[in-house]
Amino acid sequence: MSRALNRVAGGDGTKEERAVPKASFRSYYGRPVLKQPVWEWLVPAYLFAGGLSAACAELAAGADLTRRPRLRKVTRVGALGGLGASMYFLIADLGRPERFHHMLRVAKPSSPMSVGTWILVAYGPGVGVSAVAELMPKRLRRTMLGKLVGKLARPAGLSSAAVAPGVASYTAVLLSHTAVPAWNEARDWLPFVFTGSAAASGGGFGMVCAPVEEAGPARRLAAAGAVTELVTSRQLDExxxxxxxxYRTGRAHRLRQWSEYLTAGGALGSLLAGRSRGVAVASGLALLAGSALQRLGIFEAGVESTRDPKYVVVPQRQRVDRGNPAGAESAQ
Structure with missing residues (x-):
């Protein structure tokens, strides 16, 4: 019998040789079992920008209710900027702008893409109205239209804040409902990672752009989001x-490791930035960079998991062994 065969413990404590060699997972003609995603950097950029916009909308609503006008202004504008960037990246990835319009023809609750499209439709107008109220020149604010926009700014901001959690998390559901193993197997954790990452980036944005004396809510949101991201992201490794x-190897590991360093440093800085503008800006930039690298690392892990057949075959066999063959079929 070949020496390449594995040895296992026998009933009497001795070593016995296996009857069959350890399985190797090779596909037909060496080709991947799944097609590699054709998405490029536009997709992780879209994920990051959308999460940033959602967190800024939440911060803006809180700043409005607690009378922090400068924090309210920068986060309302940040929410609009993040939404605009997110839509640009999404439409650029789709290839033709009309494809986004076509998704509005139907509402399909079983499709994360369809649900996400309608979440953005519900979210966008409130973000736009509240940001316009902040950017409107003073001479226009005295007009009838300006006064109307001013009156609508608060309810519009609150309505967008109510939808913002869905904006921050629906992209995680969208990824986990694909056949990509690294995303599908992480479906229980990705929404928490994405929501925590969004909160960390939004808090970091507020720390960078708002004065220290008004940025208390941003610092607290950043710290809470960073802790959530770090804790739940570690579950992807374990x-x-x-x-x-x-997630633990290759480029995905390096990106996520740097994300962890930056996010942890930014979280620590958020606790120390109560009086220092320099610390606040540095910490906020670290949180923004950490959030962006987290999304890029998760994206890279998904691409890598389509290249090796074992990431598809092993989980399917494990589900069959547990008596759940239907689960194996659903991942295909």
Whole structure:
């Protein structure tokens, strides 16, 4: 019997040789089991910008209710800027602008893309009205239209804040409903990672752009979001079985490791930035960079997991062994 065969413990404590060699996961003609995603950097940029916009909308609503006008202004404008960037990246990835319009023809609750499209439709107008109220020149604010926009700014901001959690998390559901193993197997954790990452980036944006004396809510949101991101992101390295290797190796690992360093540093800085403008700006930039690298790292892990057949075959076999063959079929 070949020496390449594995040895296992026998009933009497001795070593016995296996009857079959350890399985190797090779696909037909060496080709991947799944097609590699054709998405480029536009997709992680879209994920980051949308999460940033949602967190800024939440901060803006809180700043409005607690009478922090400068924090309210920068976060309302940040919410609009993030939404605009997110829509640009999405439409650029779709290839033709009319494809986004076509998704509005139907509402399909079973499709994360359809639900996400309608979430953006519900979110966008409130963000736009509240930002316009902040950017409107003083001479226009005295007109009838200006006064109307001013009156609508608060309810519009609150309505967008109510939808913002969906904006921050629906992209995680969108990814996890694909056949990509690193995303599909992480479906229980990705929404928490994305929401925490969004909160950290929004808090970081507020720390960078708002004066220190008004940025208290931004610092608290940044710290809470960073802790949530760090804790739940670690689960991707430990709770996904063999698929966790896609997160712990290669370019995805390096990107996420740097994200962890920056996010942890930014969270620490948010606790120390109560009086220092320089610390606040540096910490906020670290949180923004950490959030962006987290999305890019998760994207890279997904791409890598489509290249090795074991990330598809092993989880399917494990589901069959647990008596859940339907689960194996659903991941295909």
């Amino acid at each position: 709770r996904l079985g063999v698929v966790s290797e896609a």
